[in-house]
Amino acid sequence: xxxxxxxxxxxxxxxxxxxxxxxxxxxxxxxxxxxxxxxxxxxxxxxxxxxxxxxxxxxxxxxxxxxxxxxxxxxxxxxxxxxxxxxxxxxxxxxxxxxxxxxxxxxxxxxxxxxxxxxxxxxxxxxxxxxxxxxxxxxxxxxxxxxxxxxxxxxxxxxxxxxxxxxxxxxxxxxxxxxxxxxxxxxxxxxxxxxxxxxxxxxxxxxxxxxxxxxxxxxxxxxxxxxxxxxxxxxxxxxxxxxxxxxxxxxxxxxxxxxxxxxxxxxxxxxxxxxxxxxxxxxxxxxxxxxxxxxxxxxxxxxxxxxxxxxxxxxxxxxxxxxxxxxxxxxxxxxxxxxxxxxxxxxxxxxxxxxxxxxxxxxxxxxxxxxxxxxxxxxxxxxxxxxxxxxxxxxxxxxxxxxxxxxxxxxxxxxxxxxxxxxxxxxxxxxxxxxxxxxxxxxxxxxxxxxxxxxxxxxxxxxxxxxxxxxxxxxxxxxxxxxxxxxxxxxx
Amino acid sequence: xxxxxxxxxxxxxxxxxxxxxxxxxxxxxxxxxxxxxxxxxxxxxxxxxxxxxxxxxxxxxxxxxxxxxxxxxxxxxxxxxxxxxxxxxxxxxxxxxxxxxxxxxxxxxxxxxxxxxxxxxxxxxxxxxxxxxxxxxxxxxxxxxxxxxxxxxxxxxxxxxxxxxxxxxxxxxxxxxxxxxxxxxxxxxxxxxxxxxxxxxxxxxxxxxxxxxxxxxxxxxxxxxxxxxxxxxxxxxxxxxxxxxxxxxxxxxxxxxxxxxxxxxxxxxxxxxxxxxxxxxxxxxxxxxxxxxxxxxxxxxxxxxxxxxxxxxxxxxxxxxxxxxxxxxxxxxxxxxxxxxxxxxxxxxxxxxxxxxxxxxxxxxxxxxxxxxxxxxxxxxxxxxxxxxxxxxxxxxxxxxxxxxxxxxxxxxxxxxxxxxxxxxxxxxxxxxxxxxxxxxxxxxxxxxxxxxxxxxxxxxxxxxxxxxxxxxxxxxxxxxxxxxxxxxxxx
Numbered sequence: 001x002x003x004x005x006x007x008x009x010x011x012x013x014x015x016x017x018x019x020x021x022x023x024x025x026x027x028x029x030x031x032x033x034x035x036x037x038x039x040x041x042x043x044x045x046x047x048x049x050x051x052x053x054x055x056x057x058x059x060x061x062x063x064x065x066x067x068x069x070x071x072x073x074x075x076x077x078x079x080x081x082x083x084x085x086x087x088x089x090x091x092x093x094x095x096x097x098x099x100x101x102x103x104x105x106x107x108x109x110x111x112x113x114x115x116x117x118x119x120x121x122x123x124x125x126x127x128x129x130x131x132x133x134x135x136x137x138x139x140x141x142x143x144x145x146x147x148x149x150x151x152x153x154x155x156x157x158x159x160x161x162x163x164x165x166x167x168x169x170x171x172x173x174x175x176x177x178x179x180x181x182x183x184x185x186x187x188x189x190x191x192x193x194x195x196x197x198x199x200x201x202x203x204x205x206x207x208x209x210x211x212x213x214x215x216x217x218x219x220x221x222x223x224x225x226x227x228x229x230x231x232x233x234x235x236x237x238x239x240x241x242x243x244x245x246x247x248x249x250x251x252x253x254x255x256x257x258x259x260x261x262x263x264x265x266x267x268x269x270x271x272x273x274x275x276x277x278x279x280x281x282x283x284x285x286x287x288x289x290x291x292x293x294x295x296x297x298x299x300x301x302x303x304x305x306x307x308x309x310x311x312x313x314x315x316x317x318x319x320x321x322x323x324x325x326x327x328x329x330x331x332x333x334x335x336x337x338x339x340x341x342x343x344x345x346x347x348x349x350x351x352x353x354x355x356x357x358x359x360x361x362x363x364x365x366x367x368x369x370x371x372x373x374x375x376x377x378x379x380x381x382x383x384x385x386x387x388x389x390x391x392x393x394x395x396x397x398x399x400x401x402x403x404x405x406x407x408x409x410x411x412x413x414x415x416x417x418x419x420x421x422x423x424x425x426x427x428x429x430x431x432x433x434x435x436x437x438x439x440x441x442x443x444x445x446x447x448x449x450x451x452x453x454x455x456x457x458x459x460x461x462x463x464x465x466x467x468x469x470x471x472x473x474x475x476x477x478x479x480x481x482x483x484x485x486x487x488x489x490x491x492x
Numbered sequence: 493x494x495x496x497x498x499x500x501x502x503x504x505x506x507x508x509x510x511x512x513x514x515x516x517x518x519x520x521x522x523x524x525x526x527x528x529x530x531x532x533x534x535x536x537x538x539x540x541x542x543x544x545x546x547x548x549x550x551x552x553x554x555x556x557x558x559x560x561x562x563x564x565x566x567x568x569x570x571x572x573x574x575x576x577x578x579x580x581x582x583x584x585x586x587x588x589x590x591x592x593x594x595x596x597x598x599x600x601x602x603x604x605x606x607x608x609x610x611x612x613x614x615x616x617x618x619x620x621x622x623x624x625x626x627x628x629x630x631x632x633x634x635x636x637x638x639x640x641x642x643x644x645x646x647x648x649x650x651x652x653x654x655x656x657x658x659x660x661x662x663x664x665x666x667x668x669x670x671x672x673x674x675x676x677x678x679x680x681x682x683x684x685x686x687x688x689x690x691x692x693x694x695x696x697x698x699x700x701x702x703x704x705x706x707x708x709x710x711x712x713x714x715x716x717x718x719x720x721x722x723x724x725x726x727x728x729x730x731x732x733x734x735x736x737x738x739x740x741x742x743x744x745x746x747x748x749x750x751x752x753x754x755x756x757x758x759x760x761x762x763x764x765x766x767x768x769x770x771x772x773x774x775x776x777x778x779x780x781x782x783x784x785x786x787x788x789x790x791x792x793x794x795x796x797x798x799x800x801x802x803x804x805x806x807x808x809x810x811x812x813x814x815x816x817x818x819x820x821x822x823x824x825x826x827x828x829x830x831x832x833x834x835x836x837x838x839x840x841x842x843x844x845x846x847x848x849x850x851x852x853x854x855x856x857x858x859x860x861x862x863x864x865x866x867x868x869x870x871x872x873x874x875x876x877x878x879x880x881x882x883x884x885x886x887x888x889x890x891x892x893x894x895x896x897x898x899x900x901x902x903x904x905x906x907x908x909x910x911x912x913x914x915x916x917x918x919x920x921x922x923x924x925x926x927x928x929x930x931x932x933x934x935x936x937x938x939x940x941x942x943x944x945x946x947x948x949x950x951x952x953x954x955x956x957x958x959x960x961x962x963x964x965x966x967x968x969x970x971x972x973x974x975x976x977x978x979x980x981x982x983x984x
Binding site for chain 1: 603604626648650654659661662671675676677678679681682683684685686687688689690691692693694696697698701702714717737741743745782783785786789790842844845846874875909910911912913914915917918922926929930931933934935936937938940941942943944945956957
């Protein structure tokens with residue numbers, strides 16, 4: 001690949017000011033070094049930043065943002081770069097602020113079940129730090145071994161256990177945030193409820209458009225007395241989906257209830273030999289946690305309900321090893337489809353749980369029409385679909401067909417009263433779909449808030465919103481979109 | 493009391509336009525009729541509105557707000573008027589929009605555990621409608637028989653069960669909102685997670701400053717298999733507080749854990765003969781819910797922990813009647829202090845649970861210095877204090893001394909790292925305390941959002957924020973507060 005030109009003179013001048021302000025070693029402008037930062041987990045979008053700042057302290061972020069504001073040059077914050085919607089894709093010739101060196105555990109307060117961490121701290125480290133106190137941090141994205149808390153806050157990350165425990169927003173109590181003008185503010189706090197406008201909820205999941213988080217206070221939960229996992233095999237996806245609804249309707253709230261279809265099972269078996277029931281058209285991985293007596297009683301109910309839906313195999317993991325293997329199959333499913341297809345494209349949508357069988361049938365019809373295979377992995381309990389669309393990128397037009405199919409599935413989700421993202425965010429990838437999800441008035445209201453935080457539009461511009469809106473316009477006075485899209489990359 | 497003059501000619505002209513737009517019967521301007529609406533549950537603040545609109549449909553609200561915006565006349569929305577911080581006190585010569593006729597149950601969806609209601613629907617009605625489906629609406633303020641869902645949304649109301657189940661914000665999935673310019677937008681929705689900025693969290697608890705809610709989608713929970721209540725008597729408040737911390741540290745999350753001190757017990761006994769343990773310096777009302785096996789096992793642990801803190805009586809309610817009596821004592825405590833004092837003033841603050849004994853000692857010192865008695869009722873599990881300050885309004889200076897003591901207690905809460913309100917809101921009463929809770933930068937950030945929603949400052953002005961800020965100022969460019977305070981009333 002040809003090494004691109006350096007940044008513009010204006011951005012290089014900013015880089016010099018950054019070097020003077022925070023130290024030269026933290027400021028990268030060499031195009032070869034910048035290549036690492038061109039994309040996040042959605043590798044199809046690639047944009048070269050002008051400058052990368054490797055922040056080590058909160059003040060590095062403050063100084064960088066202030067200098068960007070003075071120069072009118074946009075900035076994007078990045079954690080571990082594992083996001084799947086292009087939310088951390090740089091702005092061309094802009095500044096990318098990398099937070100992964102901000103890895104301090106600032107305070108551990110087991111008595112009040114709180115921990116204060118810097119944004120570069122890896123998700124799983126929080127639970128590791130909490131473990132000696134018999135506590136844990138609940139949100140567990142599949143990438144939890146590498147993704148950062150700051151990125152989790154930006155994307156409002158979920159995970160297999162968010163059916164019972166909720167999303168990142170439900171586990172963040174407070175945040176220190178650098179606004180787009182460099183001012184440092186505190187949202188939320190350590191008390192359970194705060195007076196005034198609760199801007200923390202709006203900040204969590206704002207995908208970097210409202211500022212940069214530099215410290216996070218998270219809530220810890222007590223480790224449950226018992227955690228047990230059951231694997232259930234079905235001869236049809238409709239039966240598995242029916243069992244999910246029956247279990248929840250019976251008043252059982254599993255810690256997780258994951259579903260995989262035949263193609264996803266085939267891929268997982270090929271990759272990690274997870275021992276899923278042979279001949280299953282669908283499996284459920286059901287995890288229950290709580291007091292031992294409750295877990296035992298509820299697994300009996302779950303088994304009865306699953307059998308009533310013609311489950312042909314139910315198996316509770318006998319030990320931690322077997323339990324880990326059940327989860328390994330599920331958690332490696334994305335990577336595993338690489339075994340059965342040259343390429344794949346993962347989508348993320350939400351539907352009402354009760355409509356799962358019907359939507360799956362519609363998805364199957366769409367896939368057949370597109371002549372593409374789709375492996376399905378769901379957080380079934382909350383209707384969060386992750387269709388993995390398989391294609392061969394050597395076939396002309398196949399990548400585009402896969403993308404089109406993914407977007408058609410999102411349209412299904414919208415029509416079903418669901419959402420275009422369950423946990424991966426909108427980012428660059430799905431911003432065009434926001435207009436299908438929201439009315440212009442609803443989007444204008446969000447833009448009003450974004451403009452209040454960042455009137456110059458420097459904080460991660462070109463993400464989340466379908467049309468960049470000039471701040472200062474009043475809602476209802478929409479003008480043609482004349483701002484250039486800062487995302488020069490295209491998907492596929 | 494002398495009947496005040498009618499509204500100004502400008503406001504009467506608006507009233508005529510309102511009559512033409514929505515029907516004369518819904519628009520009140522007769523000063524005698526307006527008296528009912530002068531105050532909410534904090535009766536010390538009284539302001540006569542210029543016009544009262546008794547809205548019957550969403551469109552009545554839209555038309556009213558649009559006409560107010562055109563005329564530049566402020567408006568305040570009011571539900572049942574049970575708020576305790578003056579959040580629904582009218583603006584003098586302004587418009588008061590009463591929502592209590594908007595009482596429709598729009599949709600009941602037990603399969604997805606959702607209900608859609610109009611804002612005037614009474615809190616307890618939601619649970620009544622859900623009961624046939626074995627579901628309930630969790631937030632339960634003490635006023636739940638009369639308070640409205642719209643008011644709950646405005647104040648982010650809590651209740652005895654918010655330790656386990658969270659506040660209103662945790663149970664509202666979506667809202668239809670009329671913004672200050674009359675535009676109708678939708679925040680949130682029925683899916684568990686939504687893309688874009690989550691403005692619903694900021695709206696819930698915004699005390700009417702961001703718009704008027706006209707429809708609310710709430711989340712329903714399954715009725716637990718078992719709900720049981722235990723009454724525990726202690727010889728000291730410190731022992732009771734220690735037991736609260738021990739129970740929660742043991743990993744037990746009670747549905748509710750309420751504490752009352754000797755004076756509150758005396759008042760409750762005098763009023764409702766609730767049979768609390770004789771000679772107790774403190775009682776705990778502990779409610780556990782969940783599967784029967786879990787509740788039984790946990791009550792054994794609770795009893796052991798309470799005995800270790802020298803509890804001298806523990807009693808599990810034998811039947812629904814005894815359980816209701818235990819709760820009657822707690823829920824009637826506010827009114828009951830009327831039996832032992834001519835007047836009282838209730839405050840609402842939050843401290844970290846672990847600091848309860850120390851803060852109680854400090855409160856006692858402050859009360860002695862002020863020569864006032866304080867009866868204490870707490871949501872002990874989440875450190876939410878409700879000191880009831882007793883005074884005799886016939887004694888010159890006593891009301892002011894009570895207010896000063898309440899505010900000194902709030903200062904204790906702030907210094908302890910807590911909050912100036914747990915569930916009653918800021919309203920008119922505590923807006924001066926916001927500057928103690930938040931930095932100027934934090935408050936500016938909230939004001940930025942308020943200004944984005946309502947640049948003309950017409951939606952419930954003079955509440956929540958300590959100094960009205962002219963929208964259009966940038967943060968950091970603070971000017972002297974020249975805007976008149978729309979609240980003409982004073983506390984006491």
